[in-house]
Amino acid sequence: MPGDIFEPSEYERRIERTRERMRDRDLDAIVVSDPANMNYLAGYDGWSFYVHQAVVLTADGDEPVWVGREMDANGARATTWLSEENIRSYSDDHVHSPHDLHPMDFLADVLADLDVDGGRIGLEMDAYYFTAKSYTRLGSNLPNAEFEDTTLLVNWVRVRKSKRELAYMREAARISEEAMLAGLDAIEAGVPEYEAAAAIYDALITGTDEYGGDYPSIVPLMPSGDHTGTPHLTWTDREFEDGDPVIIELSGCRHRYHSPLARTTFVGDPPSEIEHTADVVVEGLEAALDAAEPGVTCEAVEKAWRDTIAQYDIEKEDRIGYSMGLGYPPDWGEHTASIRPGDETVLAEDMTFHMIPGIWGDDFGVEISETFHVTADGAEALADFPRRLFTA
Amino acid sequence: MPGDIFEPSEYERRIERTRERMRDRDLDAIVVSDPANMNYLAGYDGWSFYVHQAVVLTADGDEPVWVGREMDANGARATTWLSEENIRSYSDDHVHSPHDLHPMDFLADVLADLDVDGGRIGLEMDAYYFTAKSYTRLGSNLPNAEFEDTTLLVNWVRVRKSKRELAYMREAARISEEAMLAGLDAIEAGVPEYEAAAAIYDALITGTDEYGGDYPSIVPLMPSGDHTGTPHLTWTDREFEDGDPVIIELSGCRHRYHSPLARTTFVGDPPSEIEHTADVVVEGLEAALDAAEPGVTCEAVEKAWRDTIAQYDIEKEDRIGYSMGLGYPPDWGEHTASIRPGDETVLAEDMTFHMIPGIWGDDFGVEISETFHVTADGAEALADFPRRLFTA
Numbered sequence: 001m002p003g004d005i006f007e008p009s010e011y012e013r014r015i016e017r018t019r020e021r022m023r024d025r026d027l028d029a030i031v032v033s034d035p036a037n038m039n040y041l042a043g044y045d046g047w048s049f050y051v052h053q054a055v056v057l058t059a060d061g062d063e064p065v066w067v068g069r070e071m072d073a074n075g076a077r078a079t080t081w082l083s084e085e086n087i088r089s090y091s092d093d094h095v096h097s098p099h100d101l102h103p104m105d106f107l108a109d110v111l112a113d114l115d116v117d118g119g120r121i122g123l124e125m126d127a128y129y130f131t132a133k134s135y136t137r138l139g140s141n142l143p144n145a146e147f148e149d150t151t152l153l154v155n156w157v158r159v160r161k162s163k164r165e166l167a168y169m170r171e172a173a174r175i176s177e178e179a180m181l182a183g184l185d186a187i188e189a190g191v192p193e194y195e196a197a198a199a200i201y202d203a204l205i206t207g208t209d210e211y212g213g214d215y216p217s218i219v220p221l222m223p224s225g226d227h228t229g230t231p232h233l234t235w236t237d238r239e240f241e242d243g244d245p246v247i248i249e250l251s252g253c254r255h256r257y258h259s260p261l262a263r264t265t266f267v268g269d270p271p272s273e274i275e276h277t278a279d280v281v282v283e284g285l286e287a288a289l290d291a292a293e294p295g296v297t298c299e300a301v302e303k304a305w306r307d308t309i310a311q312y313d314i315e316k317e318d319r320i321g322y323s324m325g326l327g328y329p330p331d332w333g334e335h336t337a338s339i340r341p342g343d344e345t346v347l348a349e350d351m352t353f354h355m356i357p358g359i360w361g362d363d364f365g366v367e368i369s370e371t372f373h374v375t376a377d378g379a380e381a382l383a384d385f386p387r388r389l390f391t392a
Numbered sequence: 393m394p395g396d397i398f399e400p401s402e403y404e405r406r407i408e409r410t411r412e413r414m415r416d417r418d419l420d421a422i423v424v425s426d427p428a429n430m431n432y433l434a435g436y437d438g439w440s441f442y443v444h445q446a447v448v449l450t451a452d453g454d455e456p457v458w459v460g461r462e463m464d465a466n467g468a469r470a471t472t473w474l475s476e477e478n479i480r481s482y483s484d485d486h487v488h489s490p491h492d493l494h495p496m497d498f499l500a501d502v503l504a505d506l507d508v509d510g511g512r513i514g515l516e517m518d519a520y521y522f523t524a525k526s527y528t529r530l531g532s533n534l535p536n537a538e539f540e541d542t543t544l545l546v547n548w549v550r551v552r553k554s555k556r557e558l559a560y561m562r563e564a565a566r567i568s569e570e571a572m573l574a575g576l577d578a579i580e581a582g583v584p585e586y587e588a589a590a591a592i593y594d595a596l597i598t599g600t601d602e603y604g605g606d607y608p609s610i611v612p613l614m615p616s617g618d619h620t621g622t623p624h625l626t627w628t629d630r631e632f633e634d635g636d637p638v639i640i641e642l643s644g645c646r647h648r649y650h651s652p653l654a655r656t657t658f659v660g661d662p663p664s665e666i667e668h669t670a671d672v673v674v675e676g677l678e679a680a681l682d683a684a685e686p687g688v689t690c691e692a693v694e695k696a697w698r699d700t701i702a703q704y705d706i707e708k709e710d711r712i713g714y715s716m717g718l719g720y721p722p723d724w725g726e727h728t729a730s731i732r733p734g735d736e737t738v739l740a741e742d743m744t745f746h747m748i749p750g751i752w753g754d755d756f757g758v759e760i761s762e763t764f765h766v767t768a769d770g771a772e773a774l775a776d777f778p779r780r781l782f783t784a
Binding site: 045046047048049050071072074075078079092093095096098099102123125126127128129130131132133134135136149151192193194195197198199201202205206207211212213214215218219221227229230231232233234235236237318319322329330331333335336338340342343344 | 437438439440441442463464466467470471484485487488490491494515517518519520521522523524525526527528541543584585586587589590593594597598599603604605606607610611613619621622623624625626627628629710711714721722723725727728730732734735736
């Protein structure tokens, strides 16, 4: 399996680019806890991030070292390209231990074994799954180490995608199209929300005729009715009703790469106010897509959206997009560049973003999104799905 | 919606029991970051744990205080029973901020406003989503606070379930049965793993004739072939083959309450070694279930399993079960009591566990599990599903 998904040379490039950033910050090692970064550097892929685990990359070692639970070492053997000596696992009495044992005690031993326990060690201080306790425990085990916050160090290496990564994101986009169709087909008055969610899930995992889909890092979200103002509530037993606006946000996933897509549908005949709002969202979205090209800043892309909707006396202050791709629950975003005022990140070829602008009225909201790839001279939406208000 | 899922009096009891534990530890407040604990105390339910959020409970305040992102405040209004003044939200420039803003800066202000910024504050140091950075940032904002590690304080309050909680777990068990049937039906030689995963997902969300299912906190796991030794790898495009053992582990979910279930199936005619192993697992599982009753320790339950399989010269060292119920990704376990040697937790009525023993040979594994409820005088499995090796 290792080598099937990415060539060894691709991992080598990732590691070289990561080590360049480590050298810039004079780091002897980094401890990578974010599951997406673990996958990026070592290929590791398993639903094991509910226990502590990490990939350690030293400044001058040959290979990264995977550290995890004994039960998951076979999973590391199956999915990473690491040699046996670089798969290090702790025993099960470190897991939710009634004794005073913590996986970070084991990780500290690994760092000592790698001879970096007295060096400058980067920690992903604000990454999912790297808890406060992990930090204090590492600190008490490694009194001579100097810790640096390297939260987004690997994430920034991830922002420009390789051809193979883009191919997986395009495959994910095909799945997103299928799942969006399934959701739009399922939603009608009298149908419970969960039935639409089930139809979307079925399509997300069944995928296309050629390949299946992974689990997405975020469940399909379908805020409806006056809940379009609660974007992160999940489905319930409630039945869709005539007069409901429904926002569908979902993502296909392929080898952990995503291509999110959002559309809005209306149950029954939409009031002209909602149709007009949808037209404005599409116009603003397309203006922002037109503005995106290498050399332009993220905030300039956002401004194209904001200037467009301002013609209709509409203001919106949230960010409208973010860099994304590889991900694990709870998020497919990379937490690097955002499309919003104040973000001066300059777009470069092969960056990928989910641009998801929306406008909310008093009792409805409209969101229409695209995942796009920054090309040599512009931006290409990965999905091919009509940009308009749908009706059910 | 608040009040539909649990009566206000149930939240009051939960808070009173939590405050008892806070008094025992002389705490002025706790900051609850685990999404399951946030739900337990305040009812909050949304896929928003990818940004920092918390529920603050003071020793003598009236209501908990929800703290989260502005975009999620409406979700808090919709799902919690809290009054408006206790829903406090931070602006979007705190999210993956290019400025030096962190949600914990806002939380520190809330703690000051609640007049506990100079007091003893409990933090869930090892909970999912409470990052190292959250901790250091709170510390620099609150130089006069004294922090205590209260990682499992609320989790231990959760171990004994109310009638309503048990009712939801029984509903989840009905969904687990449907999903297991769907998985067993789907698996056969030539079918890709993702198609079985899609069938399981469809059943998990479609639920029963009376109600739908929530997303489970862990995706369906289906290690197959020689991958039964990699329990946390997820499905791929691989097709099931004649001769594959397949372990299916899944859970229905209802209002975030789970009832996990595992069974093993074999594609083709199972070798007698596997049939024998399955018989041993069932015998051991049933011995452990028979041993479970109020007053007995967790380790005694494990011993019943271990003594049984020892008769067949089999040893296994991992834990075979854990307390569970309410949960969010990445886990449905409570991280409190485990069924394993050394865990002296005494079973009490209305605790709930997932007991998932397994035995691995060189190239196969067999797991057969039950979620059980500790009754007044024994243990009751929540699902009603044959305990045996299946064939496909």
